[in-house]
Amino acid sequence: MKQRFAKTGIIRSFGAAEVVTGSCHLYQIDHGPTILIDCGMFQGTVEERNYEPFGFNPRHVDILLVTHAHLDHVGRIPKLVREGFRGRIITLKSTMDLAEVVLLDSAKLMEEEYHTRFKKAQRRGAEASVRKPLYTTDDVAAVYDLPMTFVRYNKPVEIAKGVVATFRDAGHILDSATIELDVTTKEGSEKLVFSGDLGNHNDMVMPDPVTVKEADILYIESTYGDRDHKGIEESVAEFKDVIINTLLNRGNVLIPSFAIERTQEILCLLKQMYDSKELPECQIFIDSPMAIRATRLYDAYHEELSEECNEYLKRDGTIFDFPYVRYTPDVEDSKKINDIDSGCIIIAGSGMCTGGRILHHFKHRLWNERNALLFVGYQAEGTLGRRIINGERHIRIYHEEILIRASIHTINGFSAHADQSGLIEWMKSFDRLGKIFLIHGEYDKQKVLRKVIGEKMGKRAHIVAPEEKIYV
Structure with missing residues (x-):
C-alpha cells in the first residue's frame, strides 16, 4: 500500500x-x-x-x-x-x-x-x-x-x-x-x-x-x-479444576507465568478461590524476583487497576497477598521448594520457558505424573513452551533429558x-x-x-x- x-x-x-x-x-x-x-x-x-x-x-x-x-x-x-x-x-x-x-x-x-x-x-x-x-x-x-x-x-x-x-x-x-x-x-x-x-x-x-x-x-x-479466546467463565472453571484436582491428588501445579500482569491476575484468581473456600490448603510460591517486584509496583499504582483490586486493598490492606502465598526472591529459598513433595503451586518465570527458575522446577517435577503443567500465556514459535504445547515429551534441561509425564493444560482465556x-x-x-x-x-x-x-x-x-x- x-x-x-x-x-x-x-x-x-x-x-x-x-x-x-x-x-x-x-x-x-x-x-x-x-x-x-x-x-x-x-x-x-x-x-x-x-x-x-x-x-x-x-x-x-x-x-x-x-x-x-x-x-x-x-x-x-x-x-x-x-x-x-x-x-x-x-x-x-x-x-x-x-x-x-x-x-x-x-x-x-x-x-x-x-x-x-x-x-x-x-x-x-x-x-x-x-x-x-x-x-x-x-x-x-x-x-x-x-x-x-x-x-x-x-x-x-x-x-x-x-x-x-x-x-x-x-x-x-x-x-x-x-x-x-x-x-x-x-x-x-x-x-x-x-x-x-x-x-x-x-x-x-x-x-x-x-x-x-x-x-x-x-x-x-x-x-x-x-x-477468539475461550470464555472467561469456561477458563476460570478449567483453571480451578486443574488446581483442585492436582492438589487433592497430592500433586503440584507448575505455572510458567509472565512477571507482569499474568502473575497478578493468577494471584487474584487464587485469592478468590481462597475466599470462597474452593482452594485446598497449599503453599503458593511466587518464585520470580521480577514478578515480586512487579507485584509491588502494581500495589503502588493501584488506582490504575480494576475496581475488584481496589476493593481487595480496602478490605485487606493488600491486593494480592493471602495466607497461602509465599514470596521467594532469594535463590536459596527457591531451592528449598524442591524439598516439598506435594501441595505446591509454583508460579515462576520465564513465561515462555526460555530460561529462569521455571526450568529448575521442570527438572524436578515434570517427570512425575501426579503433577500438572499449566500454561496461562502466549507461547511464541520456537520457545520451549510452544514445543511442549505442540506435543514434545522429551526435553533437555541443563544437559539432562527429561521425560514429561505431568499433565499439560493450556488455558488461553487469561490472555x-x-x-x-x-x-x-x-x-x-x-x-x-x-x-x-x-x-x-x-x-x-x-x-x-x-x-x-x-x-x-x-x-x-x-x-x-x-x-x-x-x-x-
Missing part, C-alpha cells in the same frame, strides 16, 4: 512486522522530528535479530514513545542508547518503573549467561567465540539518564512542533497505552493511532481498553487475529491480548477510521484477521512487511 506522496511522513517497522515480537516502528515526519514507537526485543525463533543492526541510525531518533513495559516493547532500548540515541523518552511514569524491573532482569540474565559461556570457552581456548551480551546493567542505567517526559492518560501533550500525543488506557498491563498522534505539516494534518497491545475484556486486574474515536491511520496489533472479536469490536467503536495496518502478529494469523476485517467491516487492511515504507 503506497501513496504517490506523503502527507505527514513515512513509517517503517523494524520489528513486530509479520512476527509478534520486537516492536519497533520509526515515523519520520516531513521537516519534523523522527519518532520511534517502542523498541522491543525479538523472542522465539527470531531472537537472533536482536544482534543485527537496527536498520536506522539511533542518533537520528529525536523521540521514543513507549506503549508499555513488556520485553518485546522495551527490550532493546538499552541497545538503542548504547548505539547513540540521545533523544527524549515519553511515556507514563509507571511504565518506566516497570521497564526498569524488566530491563535489569534481562541484562542480568544475559550477563550471567555470557560469564558462564566465557568460562567454558576459556577451557577450550576459544574466548573470542563467545558473543557479548546485547547490553549490560550499566547500559540499563544509561537509559534512565536520558531526558524523560511523563504523561497521564487522556491528557494531550505537545511533544514537538505540530505533533500532539495522547495516551489512552489499552487495558493490557499496568499503564499500557494506545497512542494517538495528531500531526500537522506543510502538506496537511493527520491523526495516527498506534494501538499498542490491546487488553482482553473481563480481566480481573486491568480495566477494559479505552475506545478511540478517530484515526486516519491505524497501526493495530494482531497477536490473536485468527481466533492479556484482545482476541479476534475484541480487535474487531474495538475498531468498530471508531466514529471515523481510515487505513488499517496490521502489525505484531504471525503472518498466517494476520491473513485471517485481514479477511475478517473485510467481511465484517467492509474495509481493506494491509499487513506491514519488515522495513516496508508506508507513506502517511
Whole structure:
C-alpha cells in the first residue's frame, strides 16, 4: 500500500512486522522530528535479530514513545542508547518503573549467561567465540539518564512542533497505552493511532481498553487475529479444576507465568478461590524476583487497576497477598521448594520457558505424573513452551533429558491480548477510521484477521512487511 506522496511522513517497522515480537516502528515526519514507537526485543525463533543492526541510525531518533513495559516493547532500548540515541523518552511514569524491573532482569540474565559461556570457552581456548551480551546493567542505567517526559492518560501533550500525543488506557498491563498522534505539516494534518497491545475484556486486574474515536491511520496489533479466546467463565472453571484436582491428588501445579500482569491476575484468581473456600490448603510460591517486584509496583499504582483490586486493598490492606502465598526472591529459598513433595503451586518465570527458575522446577517435577503443567500465556514459535504445547515429551534441561509425564493444560482465556472479536469490536467503536495496518502478529494469523476485517467491516487492511515504507 503506497501513496504517490506523503502527507505527514513515512513509517517503517523494524520489528513486530509479520512476527509478534520486537516492536519497533520509526515515523519520520516531513521537516519534523523522527519518532520511534517502542523498541522491543525479538523472542522465539527470531531472537537472533536482536544482534543485527537496527536498520536506522539511533542518533537520528529525536523521540521514543513507549506503549508499555513488556520485553518485546522495551527490550532493546538499552541497545538503542548504547548505539547513540540521545533523544527524549515519553511515556507514563509507571511504565518506566516497570521497564526498569524488566530491563535489569534481562541484562542480568544475559550477563550471567555470557560469564558462564566465557568460562567454558576459556577451557577450550576459544574466548573470542563467545558473543557479548546485547547490553549490560550499566547500559540499563544509561537509559534512565536520558531526558524523560511523563504523561497521564487522556491528557494531550505537545511533544514537538505540530505533533500532539495522547495516551489512552489499552487495558493490557499496568499503564499500557494506545497512542494517538495528531500531526500537522506543510502538506496537511493527520491523526495516527498506534494501538499498542490491546487488553482482553473481563480481566480481573486491568480495566477494559479505552475506545478511540478517530484515526486516519491505524497501526493495530494482531497477536490473536485468527481466533477468539475461550470464555472467561469456561477458563476460570478449567483453571480451578486443574488446581483442585492436582492438589487433592497430592500433586503440584507448575505455572510458567509472565512477571507482569499474568502473575497478578493468577494471584487474584487464587485469592478468590481462597475466599470462597474452593482452594485446598497449599503453599503458593511466587518464585520470580521480577514478578515480586512487579507485584509491588502494581500495589503502588493501584488506582490504575480494576475496581475488584481496589476493593481487595480496602478490605485487606493488600491486593494480592493471602495466607497461602509465599514470596521467594532469594535463590536459596527457591531451592528449598524442591524439598516439598506435594501441595505446591509454583508460579515462576520465564513465561515462555526460555530460561529462569521455571526450568529448575521442570527438572524436578515434570517427570512425575501426579503433577500438572499449566500454561496461562502466549507461547511464541520456537520457545520451549510452544514445543511442549505442540506435543514434545522429551526435553533437555541443563544437559539432562527429561521425560514429561505431568499433565499439560493450556488455558488461553487469561490472555492479556484482545482476541479476534475484541480487535474487531474495538475498531468498530471508531466514529471515523481510515487505513488499517496490521502489525505484531504471525503472518498466517494476520491473513485471517485481514479477511475478517473485510467481511465484517467492509474495509481493506494491509499487513506491514519488515522495513516496508508506508507513506502517511
